[in-house]
Amino acid sequence: MNRRLANKENAIRLVLLLFALSSLLFLFIIFIFILSEGVPLFAKVGVKNITMGTRWAPTKGFFGIFPMIVSSFMVTLGALVLGAPLALGCSTYLSEYAGKKTKMVLKPSLELLAGIPSVVYGFLGVVYIVPLIREYLGGSGFSILATSLVLGIMILPTITSISFDALMSVPAAFREGSLAMGATKWQTVYKVVLPAARSGILASFILGMGRAIGETMAVIMVAGNALKIPTSLLDPLRTLTSNIALELAYATGDHRRALFSTGVVLLVIIMSLNLVANFWVKRRVDK
Amino acid sequence: MRINPRLIDKLMRGGLTFQALFTVAILVAIVLIIFVKGFPYVTTEFIFSYPEDMGRLGGIFPFLVSTLFLGVLSIAFATPLGIGTAIYLTEYTKESSLTRCIRFGVESLAGIPSIIYGLFGFIFFVIKLRMGWSLLSGTLTIAIMVLPTIIRTSEEAIKAVPNNLRTVSFSLGATKWETVTRVIIPSAAPGILTGIMLSIGRAVSETAAVIFTMGSSLRLPASIMDSGRTMAVHFYILAREGISLEKAYATALVLIFSILVINILAYYIMHRMIARFS
Amino acid sequence: MRITITGLLLLSVTPFLLGCGNYTRNGSESRKSTVTIAGSTSVMPFSEKLAEHFKIEDPGITVDVQGGGSSAGIQACLNRTVDIGMSSRELKGDEKRLDELIICHDGIAIVVHPQNPIKDITLEQIRAIYGGRLRNWKQLGWIDRNIDAVTREEGSGTRGAFEELVMAGTDIHDSTMVQDSNGSVKEVVATDPYAIGFISLGVVDAKVKALQVEGVAPNVENIKTQRYRMVRPFLYLTMGEPEGAARLFITYVLSKDGQMILKKEGLVPINE
Numbered sequence: 001m002n003r004r005l006a007n008k009e010n011a012i013r014l015v016l017l018l019f020a021l022s023s024l025l026f027l028f029i030i031f032i033f034i035l036s037e038g039v040p041l042f043a044k045v046g047v048k049n050i051t052m053g054t055r056w057a058p059t060k061g062f063f064g065i066f067p068m069i070v071s072s073f074m075v076t077l078g079a080l081v082l083g084a085p086l087a088l089g090c091s092t093y094l095s096e097y098a099g100k101k102t103k104m105v106l107k108p109s110l111e112l113l114a115g116i117p118s119v120v121y122g123f124l125g126v127v128y129i130v131p132l133i134r135e136y137l138g139g140s141g142f143s144i145l146a147t148s149l150v151l152g153i154m155i156l157p158t159i160t161s162i163s164f165d166a167l168m169s170v171p172a173a174f175r176e177g178s179l180a181m182g183a184t185k186w187q188t189v190y191k192v193v194l195p196a197a198r199s200g201i202l203a204s205f206i207l208g209m210g211r212a213i214g215e216t217m218a219v220i221m222v223a224g225n226a227l228k229i230p231t232s233l234l235d236p237l238r239t240l241t242s243n244i245a246l247e248l249a250y251a252t253g254d255h256r257r258a259l260f261s262t263g264v265v266l267l268v269i270i271m272s273l274n275l276v277a278n279f280w281v282k283r284r285v286d287k
Numbered sequence: 288m289r290i291n292p293r294l295i296d297k298l299m300r301g302g303l304t305f306q307a308l309f310t311v312a313i314l315v316a317i318v319l320i321i322f323v324k325g326f327p328y329v330t331t332e333f334i335f336s337y338p339e340d341m342g343r344l345g346g347i348f349p350f351l352v353s354t355l356f357l358g359v360l361s362i363a364f365a366t367p368l369g370i371g372t373a374i375y376l377t378e379y380t381k382e383s384s385l386t387r388c389i390r391f392g393v394e395s396l397a398g399i400p401s402i403i404y405g406l407f408g409f410i411f412f413v414i415k416l417r418m419g420w421s422l423l424s425g426t427l428t429i430a431i432m433v434l435p436t437i438i439r440t441s442e443e444a445i446k447a448v449p450n451n452l453r454t455v456s457f458s459l460g461a462t463k464w465e466t467v468t469r470v471i472i473p474s475a476a477p478g479i480l481t482g483i484m485l486s487i488g489r490a491v492s493e494t495a496a497v498i499f500t501m502g503s504s505l506r507l508p509a510s511i512m513d514s515g516r517t518m519a520v521h522f523y524i525l526a527r528e529g530i531s532l533e534k535a536y537a538t539a540l541v542l543i544f545s546i547l548v549i550n551i552l553a554y555y556i557m558h559r560m561i562a563r564f565s
Numbered sequence: 566m567r568i569t570i571t572g573l574l575l576l577s578v579t580p581f582l583l584g585c586g587n588y589t590r591n592g593s594e595s596r597k598s599t600v601t602i603a604g605s606t607s608v609m610p611f612s613e614k615l616a617e618h619f620k621i622e623d624p625g626i627t628v629d630v631q632g633g634g635s636s637a638g639i640q641a642c643l644n645r646t647v648d649i650g651m652s653s654r655e656l657k658g659d660e661k662r663l664d665e666l667i668i669c670h671d672g673i674a675i676v677v678h679p680q681n682p683i684k685d686i687t688l689e690q691i692r693a694i695y696g697g698r699l700r701n702w703k704q705l706g707w708i709d710r711n712i713d714a715v716t717r718e719e720g721s722g723t724r725g726a727f728e729e730l731v732m733a734g735t736d737i738h739d740s741t742m743v744q745d746s747n748g749s750v751k752e753v754v755a756t757d758p759y760a761i762g763f764i765s766l767g768v769v770d771a772k773v774k775a776l777q778v779e780g781v782a783p784n785v786e787n788i789k790t791q792r793y794r795m796v797r798p799f800l801y802l803t804m805g806e807p808e809g810a811a812r813l814f815i816t817y818v819l820s821k822d823g824q825m826i827l828k829k830e831g832l833v834p835i836n837e
Contacts, residue, residue: 005462012464013379018369023438024392026431030399030407037410057736059719067739089306097300100305106311113314115485117492117519122540123526124317140757142712142742156310184296213535214400216495217523220745225718227739235741241402245495246745250408250634250720263406267399275397284327286619339617341610419646420631506629514631522627528748529755530773 009257034267038107038260050261054245056227058255059191065262067229071144071237072213074224078148079155079212087159094160095098095167096175096189107164114157121271125150130222139234140223147237150222151215155208162207166200167193206277210270216241240266318543325540328533333501334541338505342521343531347538349507353515354545356508357425357497364430369437370472376438378467382466397435401495404432408500420502420514428500429493432532433486440485444478445471477560484553488546494519518542577607600810603631604638604651605722607671607765608744610801611830612651618826619817622748625835627812630668635722639663642802648811650802653765654798663802667817670833672766673727673795674783676751676773678758683707685777691731694761697738702759715753715762726797767831788833 023221026032031150042050053064094106129149131172171195178188224236225246238246244266251259288369336346374387380386418424448471456466457480494517502514503524516524518538525535602612609632616628633641635652642650656665675686681762683705703709716737717724728737744750750762753818755772766783769775775783778795787793806813808818817823824834 003394009463015377016371016379017373018400019368020375021391023372023388023396023434026434027392027395029411030403030431032397033407033411033415035402043383055739057719084378086306086310088305093303097303103740106307109311110314112547113295113311115488115492116314116317116543117493117494117522117546119494119519119523119526120317120321120543123535123539124320124527125523126756127492132759139711140742140760142713142753154312156314160310173487175480184292186296186299189299204366210400214402216400219621221527225743226741236740238743240402241495244402244406246718246743247720248406248499248719249632249745250636250721252636252640255720259362260406260410264459267403270400271395272399273392278394279501341613393837502631504629504631506627514629527744527752528746530748 022131034260034263037257038264041254041257041261042264044254050258053264054229058247058251058258061254063254063258063261064091065240065255065265067227068237068238068240068243068262069265069269070229071182071223072239072241072266074146075151075219075237075239076145076209076212078144078233079151080205080209081152082148083155084159084208087156087204087208088163088201090156090191090220091160091164091167092194095164095194096185103263108128110157110160114161118154118218119214121150121154122221125218125222133234139232140224142222142236143234144230144237145233146222147219147239150218151212154215154218155211158211159204159208160283162204163197163201166204167198169200170196203277206273210273210277213239213273214241214266214270216245220245306544311349318547321536321539325538327531327535329538329540333534333537337507338521341530342525342534344503345346345520347534347541349505349522350516350518350521350538351541353508354380354491354517354542355420356422356515357501357517358380358424358491359427359432360422360482361490361513363428363533365437365486368430369434369482370441370479372434372438373441373445373522374446374467374472377442378471378549388545389538391436393435396431397439399432401432404428405499406495408496412469413500414424419512420500420504422501422508422515423511423515425515426495429490432493432496433490436486436489437479437482440482441475441479444475444482445562447478448474480557480560481553481557484556488549491517491549492519492542492546493517496522518545568622569726585818598626598732598810600626600814601631601647602626602628602649602651602801603633603647604639604650604802605635605653605670605799606632607653607723607768608651609636609834611669611767611799611827614830615818615823615826616813618822619814621824622817623813626813629816634720635725637718639802644805645804648803649807649815652800652802653709653797654725655798656800656802663804663808666801666803666815666819667835668801669799669824669827669835670788670796671799672765672783672788672793672833673723673759673763673797674769674775675763676754676769676775676776678754678756679772679774681774683776685780688731691778692733692735695732695737696735697740697743702787709760713737713753713757713760715750715760716741716743717747717750717763718743718745721745722797723763723765727795730795731763767827769831785831785833796833805837 050063050065051182052066054066055064056061094103125146130141133143133146172194174196175188178192219239220242223242225238225242226236226240230237240262243262247257317403329444333346335348337348339345376386406511408424411421412418412424452474453466497517498520503516503520504514505516508515519542522535522538522542525531525538600648609630612630616630628682635654638650639652641647642663657773675691680773690699697818700711701709702712703756744753747768749763750764751768755758781787782791788796801815
């Protein structure tokens, strides 16, 4: 009887192990397929020609995605510059100043609002932000500025949420000690709590960056999708993600493979960002 | 001249409060705009009739159905895998290089942007497995996409179950599996359910991954191999092509409303069940 | 709990698996009563319109219209994954294995915002604008603002036709904005007073203004008399002779009723 029970337990354990390995399996399949479609072109045309090439004309044999790499980074940085300070201020308020009741109302609200689909952000960007930029600042409105604004708003919930967790995990003793020595609340926050939560906050920025650089639909709607490297905040641009989404439906042969190559580059960038973020988060825990 | 630290304190407090309110205000404004502009056009007719003239007229019924099936089916595929993984990681092993590997896999899946899922789903399900643009392709792709979220939230929920529950169960003679199914999962259910609900919300608002796997057919899908259009995709097409601003707002409202309802339900169930078990 | 989940899973999937045989909306019999069409996004809205009317004629047949682009439609047709492929460009090389049928002709219109006072444009000017040499509206007699030129994406049949008929070898400059459908190009031009774009003539409506090219207005008459030269055929492609429901639909499209519908939409019917 005991052996049967043990066998049943072992069988269950095996099944669950297989379930758990499925994640690795999916990751593996995804990587295999993206790489198998994207890497051959690197071999055929040359990694430098693709990643450093400045001309994208895939039907004519030009697969340079350098402008898009630059553009992706530019709007992501822009999104951080616009969104991170605001999000950090918000999370600092929530963690250090807000009462329990406020916390209970605001935090779930923020999470609810994080559920707004990205296409809605893009749409409102087109309807409200793009015309404003065109009216008052010039250009067509479809620009780095518009894209950074939209992305900045989109990553607010992400950064707020994660930096909030980081701030909340700073031990109360830190704050109490500081206050006991006569510091004001702000001095405590500024000189004790924020530095203590530094790794987690930085991790939230990186994860926000990851979300921004991976965003597709909203960007297509407000970026203008021009191929040139933008030279001003008001210039239109195309990101790595938009490139894939704009042309995937129509592409065949080498053109399609080039889009997968774009995907490979994107994956490399985002995986690196995630690794850095995880490393920073782990440092926080070890500290 | 040294500025009074108490003054700075007051200023910063004001500044931070402002930032928090501003952040919430932006997000609330978004919902309000959609509500105000879309509400007049969300009629019963809109919800239950079929689209005409590429969506310029008529309603969104087929899209509601496609969205519903995508949400439910993708969760149905992902949940057993997700909860199983979470159970394995928490209850059946200690931390080892294998578990670290698995966690790495989960974290990586979580970090992959949706367009890559779209690329993958397109080349793997639609083309290589010859499923074509279909509910099936879309569902499978989205299932993999939400899997990490379910694993994470389930793991958190299971870890939060107090240890003495397990001890008591074992001391009563239950096997590990019985403990898991009869004690731990019910106790972790609120958290797990929240994760599921949030994932449904995410699945339903996805566009990039869905467009390239499920297609954008205007028809009501009659089988799992048919293409379909979700509300998010329909909204995207309406908005970009300028087909109908009013219908776009209305579709967005129905979409956001559904997501909000699902999220609120999630929190409600979670609080109810926590209250019941404490 | 796991059993309940599995049970729910099976329950929810079953009705769909039962429907695997491609039932029509009425729930009746075989796959022969569905016609799948996919391809050019330029042709798509018109196929959709035809499908809507055809449904009234023959309620037993459902026509399922998908986009994907001319190239994708051609591929799908070659692979036999669809009954009919749609293309807004000529077939090349190996693609010519397919049977092609011209269902109508479509003009490519150069459009600007309704507030734009310019009425006429020369081919050279269009080439200069899209080639990146002509950058400011004041060079065309309007205000001092940059021209926001919009093009379609690479691989688009419309862009291919535009490049062939207008650009004649000059590359489209990489500072031009790109949108991936006629509708979205039109939308940009309709909302940006300083924009210019090219779209399918059949898509032009009151939201944008179509310019005369070299003094010739883009309309059906001028296309028929060949005065307006920026024209391309809309093609329906089949692998071999069309059969069954597909044949019935194509017959309808080529009939007087079908062509009338296309004409009403601003396309140039073939039979007149």
